[in-house]
Amino acid sequence: MAKMMYRDAVRSTIFEAMERDERVVVLGEDVVGGMGTAGGPEAIGGIWSTSTGFYDAFGPDRVIDTPISESAIVGAAGGLALAGKKPIAELMFADFIGVSLDQIWNQIAKFRYMFGGKSTCPAIIRMAYGGGFNAAAQHSQSVHHFLTAMPGLKVVMPSTPEDVRGLLREALRGDDPVIFLEHKALYGVTGEVPDGDWTIPFGHARLTRAGQDLTLVATGLMVSRCEAAADALAKDGIGCDVIDLRTTSPMDEEAILDSVEVTGRLVVVDEAPQRCSLATDISALVAQKAFASLKAPIEMVTAPHSPVPFALELEQAYLPSAAKIEAAARKVLGYR
Amino acid sequence: MQLSREQMLQAYRRMKIIREFEERLHIDIATGAIAGFTHLYCGQEAVAVGVCEHLDTDDKIVSTHRGHGHCLAKGCDVDGMMKEIWGSREGLCKGKGGSMHIADVDVGMLGANGIVGAGAPIAVGAALAAKLDGKGKVAITFSGDGACNQGTTFEAMNMAVVTKAPCIFVFENNHYSEHTGFEYAVGTQQDIASRAEAFGMRVWRADGTDFFAVHETMRELLEYVRAGNGPAAVEFDTERFFGHFEGDPQRYRGEGELDRIRETRDCLKKFRASVVSAKVLTDADLDTIDAEVLDQIEAAVVAARAAPRPTSEDVLADVYVAY
Numbered sequence: 001m002a003k004m005m006y007r008d009a010v011r012s013t014i015f016e017a018m019e020r021d022e023r024v025v026v027l028g029e030d031v032v033g034g035m036g037t038a039g040g041p042e043a044i045g046g047i048w049s050t051s052t053g054f055y056d057a058f059g060p061d062r063v064i065d066t067p068i069s070e071s072a073i074v075g076a077a078g079g080l081a082l083a084g085k086k087p088i089a090e091l092m093f094a095d096f097i098g099v100s101l102d103q104i105w106n107q108i109a110k111f112r113y114m115f116g117g118k119s120t121c122p123a124i125i126r127m128a129y130g131g132g133f134n135a136a137a138q139h140s141q142s143v144h145h146f147l148t149a150m151p152g153l154k155v156v157m158p159s160t161p162e163d164v165r166g167l168l169r170e171a172l173r174g175d176d177p178v179i180f181l182e183h184k185a186l187y188g189v190t191g192e193v194p195d196g197d198w199t200i201p202f203g204h205a206r207l208t209r210a211g212q213d214l215t216l217v218a219t220g221l222m223v224s225r226c227e228a229a230a231d232a233l234a235k236d237g238i239g240c241d242v243i244d245l246r247t248t249s250p251m252d253e254e255a256i257l258d259s260v261e262v263t264g265r266l267v268v269v270d271e272a273p274q275r276c277s278l279a280t281d282i283s284a285l286v287a288q289k290a291f292a293s294l295k296a297p298i299e300m301v302t303a304p305h306s307p308v309p310f311a312l313e314l315e316q317a318y319l320p321s322a323a324k325i326e327a328a329a330r331k332v333l334g335y336r
Numbered sequence: 337m338q339l340s341r342e343q344m345l346q347a348y349r350r351m352k353i354i355r356e357f358e359e360r361l362h363i364d365i366a367t368g369a370i371a372g373f374t375h376l377y378c379g380q381e382a383v384a385v386g387v388c389e390h391l392d393t394d395d396k397i398v399s400t401h402r403g404h405g406h407c408l409a410k411g412c413d414v415d416g417m418m419k420e421i422w423g424s425r426e427g428l429c430k431g432k433g434g435s436m437h438i439a440d441v442d443v444g445m446l447g448a449n450g451i452v453g454a455g456a457p458i459a460v461g462a463a464l465a466a467k468l469d470g471k472g473k474v475a476i477t478f479s480g481d482g483a484c485n486q487g488t489t490f491e492a493m494n495m496a497v498v499t500k501a502p503c504i505f506v507f508e509n510n511h512y513s514e515h516t517g518f519e520y521a522v523g524t525q526q527d528i529a530s531r532a533e534a535f536g537m538r539v540w541r542a543d544g545t546d547f548f549a550v551h552e553t554m555r556e557l558l559e560y561v562r563a564g565n566g567p568a569a570v571e572f573d574t575e576r577f578f579g580h581f582e583g584d585p586q587r588y589r590g591e592g593e594l595d596r597i598r599e600t601r602d603c604l605k606k607f608r609a610s611v612v613s614a615k616v617l618t619d620a621d622l623d624t625i626d627a628e629v630l631d632q633i634e635a636a637v638v639a640a641r642a643a644p645r646p647t648s649e650d651v652l653a654d655v656y657v658a659y
Contacts, residue, residue: 025464025465025468027464061464061467061468062468064464064499066495066498066499067491067494067495067498069491069492069494069495071457071487071488071491072456072457072460072488072491072492072494072495073457073495074457075454075456075457075458075460075461075488075492076457076458076460076461076464076492076495077461078457078458078461079396079398079446079457079458079459079460079461079462079463079464079465079475080461080462080464080465081461082396082441082446082447082458082461082462083396083446083461083462083465083466083475084465085465085468087461102451102454102488103454103457103458103488106450106451106454107449107451107454107458111439111447112654112655112656112657113432113654113655114429114432114433114437114439114447115429115432115433115437115439115440115441115447116420116427116428116429116430116431116432116433116654117430117432117653117654118428118429118439118440118441118442119439119441119446120657151655152655152656154656154659174657174658175657175658176656176657176658176659203659250659
């Protein structure tokens, strides 16, 4: 068991995979950094310090520093995967996915299906997402909802260093394209990571708090905010299940339904705006499959239907907080 | 380079297969027997075959919406392709892809593509894989004069140059991007190769209706790329004998244009004239192939018509390896 930061879990898991499997290739903007400068190469090692030391260890053919060309980065990952490699592409910010969306949505997600199952495309596309840095509308977004809506992709949202390791290993062992969403606010979070060769299968949620009165469902950064709300409620003798989905595609429907069948009360927390979101998706699931268990209307704590604002006060108002989650929980608990 | 008699016969047969495959599709689509959107390659056969005759299965190609020719030239099965286009579950892609998404990774064919310009980045990735393997293999992306205007093509060209990927950008200038003329849509009003040159690549140009010109150009180009000199590009001037899609009324064509290009720019006619006048092959040699190919295509259609259809149970198959 070792204590490590989320970003180090990303880096060390990829490093270990590259040592173990020469098919693993990393590509992206500044994954080496400093190429073509007096200070480089390896002046950066990834803007999130998730590829520090890779270039020296594995060289330019396996640590491919790319120009700012998101379509070409994702497309090249697709081509590498079709040609038998295991590429891990980094989009510096999830917001840049718009530039490369065709390659994600029309290409890598669909190769296997369009080609009648004859090909695999084990490309991992990592990207940093989420708000809280006053980075405004084009560097703060959560993108999991529309990626989850794309058949052919798997979507992973680790909330702890341990989950980073287990889920990234699982992604590397599989043969499907994986979107790996790393929350910017989590990179500096430290946690225990068990030793040994283990993975976390996709579609298996983690119960981080157990209780009989209310179910809280979340992903990524929102998990810790749910935990904070649950801990506050516990002081009043209210017990919450906090479910960290870990992957939104596939999604552990059973964990949600099993919990709601006990608690009868659900608050879904989502960092993205609510319309056509993961929150509405989960609400629909529960309304359809656990209707008889519900003791109160489902509440959703989400971002509002606006772009992510810049100013401190505005962004605080925008993002779901522990206080907002607690308030929603009390509303659900107070119903009738 | 002098081609052997066998090589010439094989090249002619491959071009003829593409031609008759497409001419037959044109008929079966018009009658409504085949559903969907189809873009015929007919007229450009010398490019696909002149390029792919140099490749083996470890060399990769990425194709376009007008991809049947590239697929056939790279070795995709004729029957499997016909069944795919007819939508059978025995098709090369089990009826999941259809005309625009034919692929066979086992022969190094990484997919036709319904999105214009989407193939170039994928080819760069395949080329990076080849570079990593270090066996002198290449990846080729076919692009038209339409795809040469897409940002993805620009990104891919730059990335290939920066990473010294053994990627070859084959531009087939058939003078029409969908229904718009090259002279309008390519802002340089020059050629496409000069654009690739501006990205820092060595470029070649040749008449894409002359099989021997294509073949010789590619011999030189491939020698250069396989030697580890990074990417290269080539522009082939060619002709599209049908519309953008099947059913296209082609009102943008000039008076008598289709007759003229069929008469003067037909790569199969030019091939025949060239080899017969040089006395390396006879009309009889080629006539024999013509007859055999017609029979082969007829048999492929008969098989495709009779092939089993997919069922609703097949919809969810192959979305994921495991989910």
